[in-house]
Amino acid sequence: xxxxxxxxxxxxxxxxxxxxxxxxxxxxxxxxxxxxxxxxxxxxxxxxxxxxxxxxxxxxxxxxxxxxxxxxxxxxxxxxxxxxxxxxxxxxxxxxxxxxxxxxxxxxxxxxxxxxxxxxxxxxxxxxxxxxxxxxxxxxxxxxxxxxxxxxxxxxxxxxxxxxxxxxxxxxxxxxxxxxxxxxxxxxxxxxxxxxxxxxxxxxxxxxxxxxxxxxxxxxxxxxxxxxxxxxxxxxxxxxxxxxxxxxxxxxxxxx
Ligand SMILES: C[S@@+](CC[C@H](N)C(=O)[O-])C[C@H]1O[C@@H](n2cnc3c(N)ncnc32)[C@H](O)[C@@H]1O
Numbered sequence: 001x002x003x004x005x006x007x008x009x010x011x012x013x014x015x016x017x018x019x020x021x022x023x024x025x026x027x028x029x030x031x032x033x034x035x036x037x038x039x040x041x042x043x044x045x046x047x048x049x050x051x052x053x054x055x056x057x058x059x060x061x062x063x064x065x066x067x068x069x070x071x072x073x074x075x076x077x078x079x080x081x082x083x084x085x086x087x088x089x090x091x092x093x094x095x096x097x098x099x100x101x102x103x104x105x106x107x108x109x110x111x112x113x114x115x116x117x118x119x120x121x122x123x124x125x126x127x128x129x130x131x132x133x134x135x136x137x138x139x140x141x142x143x144x145x146x147x148x149x150x151x152x153x154x155x156x157x158x159x160x161x162x163x164x165x166x167x168x169x170x171x172x173x174x175x176x177x178x179x180x181x182x183x184x185x186x187x188x189x190x191x192x193x194x195x196x197x198x199x200x201x202x203x204x205x206x207x208x209x210x211x212x213x214x215x216x217x218x219x220x221x222x223x224x225x226x227x228x229x230x231x232x233x234x235x236x237x238x239x240x241x242x243x244x245x246x247x248x249x250x251x252x253x254x255x256x
Contacts, residue, residue: 016206018228019235020142020248023201024051024109027138027250028058031108042107042132044095044125045115048074049088052111056084065101067094095119098128105134113142114246117179126195133253139197141249142205146171146182148245155211185242188249197251203235204244 031039039060043052046064048071056062056079066072072090079088093101095115110133112125119125129139146165153162164173171182183191189199207230217223234240235248 016227016231016245018231019203019205020113020140022232023203023248023250024055024140027109027140028060039108040106040134041109041111042102043111043113044098044129045112045118046075047071049078051113052088053078053082053084056087057082059087061087061089063089063091063102063107065091065093065095065098067092095125095128096121098125098132102132104131107132108134108137110137110139112139114144116141116143116183117181119180122181122191123194126191126197130195130197130253133197135253135255137253138200139192139251139253141188141192141251143183143188143247143249144179145204145242145244145247146184147243148206148211149182151243152211183247185247188247192249192251197253199249199251201236201248201250202241203248204241204246205231205235205248206245207231207234207240207243 028039031037036059039055041052041055041060041062043049043055043062043064043066046052046062046066047068049064052062052064052075064072064075066075069092072092075088075090076085079085091101095112096119110129112129116122116125129141133139149171150162150165153159153165161173165171165182168174170180171184172179185202189202192199208227217227235244
């Protein structure tokens with residue numbers, strides 16, 4: 001794990017996101033190799049810019065492809081508040097339209113965070129992410145983990161819901177879920193492999209995540225920092241990694 005830049009640790013991210021920022025920071029460092037080079041970043045389903053704006057604040061050029069007009073309005077506001085309007089470009093489109101709105105091979109880093117759960121065809125979306133990524137560039141994927149959802153329901157005493165999540169082909173509760181699918185580490189890496197991208201790193205994000213009661217650590221000093229350390233220490237360790245609320249995967253596009 002590399003150190004997370006101060007600019008990022010001070011922007012108020014939840015401690016469980018520390019591992020994602022750590023991986024992204026290392027990738028940026030690898031690309032720039034100490035030269036301070038600017039990355040071309042494409043954030044697909046980037047929402048209101050939770051990742052895009054801090055990345056622009058680090059000096060990179062970020063294009064957000066996002067279907068929701070409301071999210072884009074918040075993105076514009078957030079970018080303006082941070083003083084990075086000139087480094088954030090917004091395109092209203094969904095992942096299916098990626099080939100029409102982004103040139104192949106033009107992004108050094110592609111983000112697709114909490115989106116593959118919602119698209120109609122995750123394999124086509126991954127193909128599109130791979131196409132737009134420059135050879136040697138990276139694709140950062142964050143998805144909901146079925147195992148954590150099963151645990152969450154079971155520990156809350158909702159055993160039928162836990163069984164439904166466990167046995168449903170897409171890891172959802174039919175008709176009662178807000179997303180179309182959840183993933184497991186093995187299914188995600190297989191899907192990514194099918195798109196020609198090469199998985200380099202897999203981490204768990206939010207190992208205790210949704211299982212924490214609201215009262216956890218309340219009144220104790222340093223709980224946030226300790227949780228951050230716990231998340232970083234467990235993120236790549238099986239079985240913790242595979243039980244986390246989200247799975248983060250970094251894949252590379254071969255140079256060919
Ligand atoms: C949970 S939010 C994640 C936002 C952002 N990626 C982040 O991690 O902060 C999911 C986003 O995906 C967008 N979305 C939904 N369906 C999509 C699709 N088919 N293609 C691209 N984005 C989509 C939503 O509008 C929403 O902004």
